[in-house]
Amino acid sequence: MIGINSRIVIAGAGSIGCYVGGRLASAGKAVTLLVRPRMIEGLQQNGLRITDPDGSEKLVEPGQFFLTSDPEIAFRQADIILVTVKSGATEEMAKSIRENASSDIVVVSLQNGVGNAETLRQHLHPEATVISGMVPFNVVQSEPSVTPLSVRRTMPGTILIDNTLDGLADVLSVPGLSVQAHPDMLGILWGKLLTNLNNALNALSNLPLVEQLADRSWRLLVADQLSEGLKVVRAHGITPAKVQGAPPAVLPSILRLPNLLFRIVAARMLAINPHARSSMWEDLSRGRATEIDYLQGVIIRMADEKNIAVPLTRKISACVKKVEGKPLRSHSVEDIRG
Template identity: 30%
Template sequence: MKIAVMGAGAVGCYYGALLAAAGHAVTMIGRPQHVQAMQRDGLRLSTADGVEFVVPVQGSTEPAGVQGAALVLVCVKSTDTDAAAAAMAPYLAPDAVLLSLQNGVDNAERLQAALGRPVLPAVVYVATEMAGPGHVKHHGRGELVIGPSAQSDRVAALLGAAGIPVEVSDHAMAALWTKLILNCAFNALSALTQLPYGRLVQVTGMVPTMRDLVDECLAVAHASGVTTLEDEVVWQAVLRIAQTMPAQRSSTAQDLARGKPTEIDHLNGYVVRQGERLGVKTPANRVLWVAVRGAEAAD
């Protein structure tokens, strides 16, 4: 199958590499330094279990790279969702399936509104980083949860055949909120300290602070009508992240370290805005949102 990855960062390169290794014709759309490296040397993946391999891929710096693709993985930052939709729109095949592999709870909805066509939401549980141009490093996990649709089972089968664990779930929105809460608990704190998750939770007072963040997020989620989240189950999932991804620094930490814009407006900032709309106080999330925005402004 011809597959395009719109946003060839760490997440897009990881899943693109697995799909290319399974024999699919993958086009990676990203920044010039990554595209040039992939066109010259292939896409290099170093896995968490010590395996390293290089796969041939096509590379493009232009959204026209999605042309002819039967499956498009949208992996751009949440801040770029609307612009990416507008850029892709003229080139998408009429029957192309779009899968949003992004942080936040509303990206698939935003893409769908902008494109006027269905977009599958996916929850991504993977720890990755770009180790250099055209080189993605995998630190752990890799499973996806996607929402139900007419295409979901077919997409899940294709991804599963490439070694990607996939679950099709009627509770995808609850799963998206759970992922958002995990991000709100870890991303900003990892960014401001530049610590990986395993070391982060060892800092005095850090775990109680994370519990405050999680409780605020849960209150906003419940007020938003997401009633299937169980508070203690979500909290235990937060604690497990430090155990399953101890060496991972958040994507927000990686962006801040490189002087790149972060997704904080769509993580803690999203919770703050929803809290204001619903009358739920979110002081802990507000402090981290503003602190990361301040760190961005200082660069």
């Protein structure tokens, strides 16, 4: 039974995980961060700094959360596990949870992509409760040399979760971190995936999101890619829901507006931290594998099933794969369009 005193584990405490875990811990929740071994010493000594879009900061003291790199220790007494690993690590994390957590554990996927909850269900005990979730904001983590470790949320937004477990949203919602139950999480996840198609373009541009979207040539590229994605999901009978701001179906038209009109119509879209970039930019800049196969890759596979041409999506995916593991460089729109 979940409740106000539920023990919460952040499974994969990277940027999103540290921010969510830090917010929960600062509100007095019993939080364990499952982190990489190299992160433990710094967090134990210096705590965790969380920064909100308005620039306000809060230091979460080391004594406010528990740290471990051992899944057995993290999961054995957990009531709720929030999975925040990259999509490619979902199956491995699910197997670790099954091995170490109670069979009736509550597991919430706070990940990009549309298939992670199903992957978790496939590999967890049948008694486990798996909840789909969607985080509408990006979080940027400081460089490893920065003390204390800092995670900066770059935009507002409410985390949405499936409404199948009464009371869960209330348990997870704390000051500075709003969580709400939603009746159409499948539509929400597809809406987020379509929005996240820009993650790759933002990474390749090597520009802050505000600067990228201020440039109409980049917006036209985003709009053309989004139009391909919309065509594919519609062919599969999927109706993507509005995540925040405009519905996905009208975004291409908004993105194609001249600069003056775009700045008026998309004022909320541009009301983000001026330094904000996509999570894929962070992955490429730090030499990590990206989630391109779980974003553009999904659209490509679904397009193949319906024999739909998605040439731009394929080019963008190929560009990202070509630069993974290499020093990040700035691409132009012409580089990508070819």
